[in-house]
Amino acid sequence: MLMSLFSGDLPRSRALSAILFAILLGLLFAPFLFAGARPLNTAATICVYIVLVASYDLLLGYTGIVSFAHTMFYGIGAYGVGIALSSTDEPTWRAIVVGLVAALALTVMLALVIGLFALRVRAIFYAMITLAVASSFSVLASQLSDFTGGEDGRTFSVPELLSPGFTLLDDELFGRAVDGRLITYYIVFAGCLLLFLFLLRLVNSPFGRVLQAIRENEFRAEALGYRTVVYRVWANVLAAVVAALAGALMALWLRYVGPKTSLGFEVMTDILLIVVIGGMGTMYGAVVGATLFILAQNYLKTLMGQASEMLSGVPLLAAALHPDRWMLWLGVLFILSIYFFPIGIVGKLRLARLARLAR
Amino acid sequence: MAPLSPRDCLKTILPMSEPILTLSGVHTHIGQYHILQGVDLVVPRGGLAVLLGRNGAGKTTTLRTIMGLWRASRGSIVFDGRDITRLSTPDIARAGIAYVPESMAVFSELTVRENLYLAARSGPLDAARVDWICGFFPALKKFWHTPAGNLSGGQKQMVAIARALVEPRKLLLVDEPTKGLAPAIIQSLMAAFRDLKDTSTTILLVEQNFNFVRTLGDTVAVMDDGRVVHAGLMHDLSGDEALQQRLLGLSLDAHQ
Amino acid sequence: MSATLPLAQADAPLPAARRDVAPLLLVPVVALAALPFMSLPTWITLTVAGLAMGMMIFIMASGLTLVFGLMSVLNFGHGAFVSVGAFTATLVLLPMRGWLEMDSLPANLGALGLAVLLAMLVTAILGWVFERVVIMPVYGQHLKQILVTMGGMIVSEQAINVIWGAEQIALPLPAALRGAVFLGDAAIEKYRLLAVVVGLAVFAVLFITLNRTRIGLLIRAGVENGEMVEALGYRIRRLFVGVFAAGSALAGLGGVMWGLYKETLVAHMGSEIMVLTFIVIIIGGLGSVGGCFIGSLLIALVGNYAGFLAPKVALVSNIVLMIAVLLWRPAGLYAKGRN
Numbered sequence: 001m002l003m004s005l006f007s008g009d010l011p012r013s014r015a016l017s018a019i020l021f022a023i024l025l026g027l028l029f030a031p032f033l034f035a036g037a038r039p040l041n042t043a044a045t046i047c048v049y050i051v052l053v054a055s056y057d058l059l060l061g062y063t064g065i066v067s068f069a070h071t072m073f074y075g076i077g078a079y080g081v082g083i084a085l086s087s088t089d090e091p092t093w094r095a096i097v098v099g100l101v102a103a104l105a106l107t108v109m110l111a112l113v114i115g116l117f118a119l120r121v122r123a124i125f126y127a128m129i130t131l132a133v134a135s136s137f138s139v140l141a142s143q144l145s146d147f148t149g150g151e152d153g154r155t156f157s158v159p160e161l162l163s164p165g166f167t168l169l170d171d172e173l174f175g176r177a178v179d180g181r182l183i184t185y186y187i188v189f190a191g192c193l194l195l196f197l198f199l200l201r202l203v204n205s206p207f208g209r210v211l212q213a214i215r216e217n218e219f220r221a222e223a224l225g226y227r228t229v230v231y232r233v234w235a236n237v238l239a240a241v242v243a244a245l246a247g248a249l250m251a252l253w254l255r256y257v258g259p260k261t262s263l264g265f266e267v268m269t270d271i272l273l274i275v276v277i278g279g280m281g282t283m284y285g286a287v288v289g290a291t292l293f294i295l296a297q298n299y300l301k302t303l304m305g306q307a308s309e310m311l312s313g314v315p316l317l318a319a320a321l322h323p324d325r326w327m328l329w330l331g332v333l334f335i336l337s338i339y340f341f342p343i344g345i346v347g348k349l350r351l352a353r354l355a356r357l358a359r
Numbered sequence: 360m361a362p363l364s365p366r367d368c369l370k371t372i373l374p375m376s377e378p379i380l381t382l383s384g385v386h387t388h389i390g391q392y393h394i395l396q397g398v399d400l401v402v403p404r405g406g407l408a409v410l411l412g413r414n415g416a417g418k419t420t421t422l423r424t425i426m427g428l429w430r431a432s433r434g435s436i437v438f439d440g441r442d443i444t445r446l447s448t449p450d451i452a453r454a455g456i457a458y459v460p461e462s463m464a465v466f467s468e469l470t471v472r473e474n475l476y477l478a479a480r481s482g483p484l485d486a487a488r489v490d491w492i493c494g495f496f497p498a499l500k501k502f503w504h505t506p507a508g509n510l511s512g513g514q515k516q517m518v519a520i521a522r523a524l525v526e527p528r529k530l531l532l533v534d535e536p537t538k539g540l541a542p543a544i545i546q547s548l549m550a551a552f553r554d555l556k557d558t559s560t561t562i563l564l565v566e567q568n569f570n571f572v573r574t575l576g577d578t579v580a581v582m583d584d585g586r587v588v589h590a591g592l593m594h595d596l597s598g599d600e601a602l603q604q605r606l607l608g609l610s611l612d613a614h615q
Numbered sequence: 616m617s618a619t620l621p622l623a624q625a626d627a628p629l630p631a632a633r634r635d636v637a638p639l640l641l642v643p644v645v646a647l648a649a650l651p652f653m654s655l656p657t658w659i660t661l662t663v664a665g666l667a668m669g670m671m672i673f674i675m676a677s678g679l680t681l682v683f684g685l686m687s688v689l690n691f692g693h694g695a696f697v698s699v700g701a702f703t704a705t706l707v708l709l710p711m712r713g714w715l716e717m718d719s720l721p722a723n724l725g726a727l728g729l730a731v732l733l734a735m736l737v738t739a740i741l742g743w744v745f746e747r748v749v750i751m752p753v754y755g756q757h758l759k760q761i762l763v764t765m766g767g768m769i770v771s772e773q774a775i776n777v778i779w780g781a782e783q784i785a786l787p788l789p790a791a792l793r794g795a796v797f798l799g800d801a802a803i804e805k806y807r808l809l810a811v812v813v814g815l816a817v818f819a820v821l822f823i824t825l826n827r828t829r830i831g832l833l834i835r836a837g838v839e840n841g842e843m844v845e846a847l848g849y850r851i852r853r854l855f856v857g858v859f860a861a862g863s864a865l866a867g868l869g870g871v872m873w874g875l876y877k878e879t880l881v882a883h884m885g886s887e888i889m890v891l892t893f894i895v896i897i898i899g900g901l902g903s904v905g906g907c908f909i910g911s912l913l914i915a916l917v918g919n920y921a922g923f924l925a926p927k928v929a930l931v932s933n934i935v936l937m938i939a940v941l942l943w944r945p946a947g948l949y950a951k952g953r954n
Contacts, residue, residue, distance in 0.1 A: 060758075064758065066758060066761050066762075117938075121945070123757055123758070124683075124689050124757055124761075124901075125897065127689075127761055128689075128893040128894075128897055129897070129937075131889075131890055131893060132890055132893060132894050132897075132933070132934060132937065133934060135890040136930065136931050136933065136934045139930055140930055140931065143927075143930055265886070269765070269769060272762065272765065276762060316777060316778070319776075319777045319778075319780070320777045322777075324776070324781060325773050325776060325777060327769055327772075327773050328769075328770060328773030328774065328776075328777065330769075331766050331767075331769035331770035331773060332766075332770055334762075334766040334769070335749070335763055335766040335767065335770065338753075338759055338762055338763050338766065339752060339753075339763075342759075426846055428842060428845075428846070447845075447850075448842070448845040448846055449845050449848050449849055449850045449851070452845070452846055452847060452848035453848045457846075458846045460843070460846075463840060463843075464843065466835070466836045466839050466840060466843070467839065468835055468839060469832065469835060469836060473832055476829075476832065477829075477832055477833070477836055477844075477847060478847055480847065480848050480849070522847075
């Protein structure tokens with residue numbers, strides 16, 4: 001039963017299994033393990049990012065497509081829900097559904113158009129075109145401020161069940177009030193878990209195997225009779241849809257949408273960093289990578305701040321360790337991992353296990 | 360008595376001068392494909408050596424490996440007494456080998472003059488040399504300033520070969536120059552090669568069509584499945600119909 | 616010793632392909648098409664502004680397209696050289712404040728010239744290092760190239776913040792270049808005129824180099840068939856590095872001009888312009904300097920005209936233009952015949 005749950009794609013490494021299990025437990029019980037709003041926010045972000053990066057891994061790691069439009073679909077999902085909820089006086093579930101459906105429709109349409117138009121050309125072309133399309137979309141979103149709230153974005157309220165004021169039980173459960181936030185968290189958690197398992201199932205299906213074959217040698221796949229364009233377009237659409245759903249969940253959690261959190265290039269860079277460091281083409285790389293990344297982003301920065309203070313006498317070093325320069329070190333790590341670490345953390349763990357078995 | 364290897368065959372027949380090119384046990388892998396599976400080839404100095412074989416036998420791969428465009432995974436290539444197996448392509452060219460590939464040899468965006476000029480690495484084009492080359496291919500002077508891409512197939516081949524002659528070379532590698540050309544053009548090309556034989560340049564010519572080269576070549580090597588399966592004098596092969604039939608599936612009267 | 620080549624058989628070449636003029640006409644056609652929709656003075660102002668902007672984009676993009684055409688390397692970090700060039704220029708421009716404030720064109724240009732020289736030198740060296748250290752290990756692996764060069768861009772932007780601080784730096788125009796000259800009712804900013812002149816000069820230098828020098832010949836041949844160039848005895852790797860460094864230097868020059876145009880410098884100014892640069896080289900055809908020139912001018916002109924006539928459309932005018940050109944010529948205006 002476990003095999004079918006994981007679609008036959010086991011971690012294949014005791015260390016990795018332990019880490020994954022720890023992450024699962026951590027996320028499952030996060031509201032009760034950690035007190036306060038910030039850890040819960042971190043946990044929810046981790047859940048969403050795992051799905052967002054995993055869907056990107058479908059494109060990059062399994063199909064070999066570099067796309068810069070991924071955050072665009074994430075943003076569409078988020079804005080769909082956000083705009084729907086902020087357009088009505090009373091936030092209802094119906095509004096959420098309407099917004100979601102509209103967002104998904106737009107996502108599918110755009111993914112199809114981009115895919116059909118651009119996947120017939122060389123990979124480099126495709127990367128550049130997605131970059132151009134995504135940035136135009138981003139500009140559009142910030143300019144059409146009546147609709148989208150412009151640079152500042154939009155805050156909105158969620159249906160009563162999910163709102164912080166709502167309480168399900170009068171007593172606290174293990175020290176945590178059973179309120180709307182808790183309910184929202186578990187909706188996000190469950191949704192992300194389901195989406196991740198769906199992706200896992202997808203990449204281990206015959207469809208997924210064809211994608212990998214295309215990634216390895218497109219010419220050969222065509223020769224074997226697979227219409228590669230069709231498969232790649234499908235991969236594109238599916239990845240986009242999952243990203244949009246992830247965006248919708250994020251919007252529900254944050255009760256806010258804005259260009260920086262949803263559409264910005266920063267998110268795209270984060271995704272790329274995570275997928276490379278975690279391990280491309282593994283799915284589990286997204287889990288490990290996203291967790292490490294978000295945790296580091298939230299908590300490592302304080303460490304950096306302290307180090308920077310201590311070194312305030314040394315000019316360049318203090319500036320280099322300033323928490324705002326967090327991207328500098330991440331970028332260096334990113335470059336180093338592409339050269340020396342191309343299989344990522346997950347790859348290294350699995351390799352270690354194989355090496356041990358061989359001995 | 361064990362049959363002699365092609366290499367030993369050749370050595371017993373030829374004069375004692377050091378061959379200009381020797382391949383010993385050369386293997387080439389391209390990706391997962393093991394194309395050359397132990398090529399032994401000896402090209403005598405001077406004259407014209409022909410490399411025959413059907414499609415896929417490995418003839419082009421052999422030339423490219425000699426030129427360093429593909430790396431030999433095993434074996435050695437000795438040119439003019441020097442081991443060039445591990446050298447880079449530009450260094451191999453500088454050692455004195457010129458390469459005329461099967462297709463896409465000329466730079467289409469460049470004029471005929473520019474194509475030739477590029478080949479004159481050590482400075483401007485030597486006018487006397489150019490005249491000599493145009494002696495073989497008079498048409499070149501006519502299209503001197505035409506972009507090479509506008510020329511017909513035969514003319515492009517002429518430019519490609521002319522370019523290989525701009526600077527004196529010890530060895531010319533020519534890959535199926537007659538492919539897809541009209542018979543009349545082929546005659547002129549062969550005539551040019553015949554004239555070239557009077558110079559001190561050795562030519563290694565890859566051809567699929569035996570009839571074109573039977574009167575042209577001095578020595579011949581036949582390849583099959585990534586190996587040289589026969590080597591010897593052209594004279595002997597063209598006289599031996601049974602051998603031709605066995606190696607090439609041809610009879611004397613066959614035209615292709 | 617003459618070959619008996621039947622001269623009658625030496626066929627005439629295929630009719631010489633007419634020089635591909637259609638793309639060349641695009642710029643004048645688009646400019647003239649916009650004329651009926653606005654007053655002449657406005658048209659003049661917008662056109663000059665468009666040309667100036669286009670020239671700056673061209674300067675920044677030309678290096679990228681040449682590097683791609685020759686080496687098949689797509690440097691997603693190209694914008695880093697733009698930023699570095701601009702910031703390096705401040706090392707000259709800020710101390711030489713005095714010269715810049717003088718209302719004397721020679722003094723201004725002198726200071727600018729020095730700044731540009733330093734910027735181009737630094738970016739050329741940086742480009743050389745970048746090619747050897749970052750790009751060479753991943754030759755031929757397009758996926759890794761994209762990722763690695765992007766990483767390089769992130770790191771360099773952050774490094775700029777470390778060295779120059781995180782706030783923006785103001786870079787006012789030199790005194791003699793402020794303001795505008797008037798052609799009748801039309802206002803033409805002086806700095807924009809300078810940009811057009813510099814852009815034309817860069818294009819001229821590139822054109823002459825590519826078409827009249829041996830190196831240019833090598834580059835043109837290398838874009839078509841690098842292997843064959845090597846087989847002729849040229850160490851093409853050295854050419855690669857040289858072209859990469861030159862392209863980076865051009866980006867640096869573009870950065871200085873762009874920084875002065877915007878009068879403020881921020882670390883991510885390079886990446887801001889990258890999307891536009893990519894659109895331009897896609898339109899022009901990867902590897903074609905001429906196409907890049909036309910593409911830059913087109914993008915800038917269309918953007919300016921649209922901004923005036925239909926501001927909402929202007930947001931997407933770049934994409935629309937790109938799609939329109941690709942529908943006409945799927946590989947860009949001047950596609951290089953690559954094997």
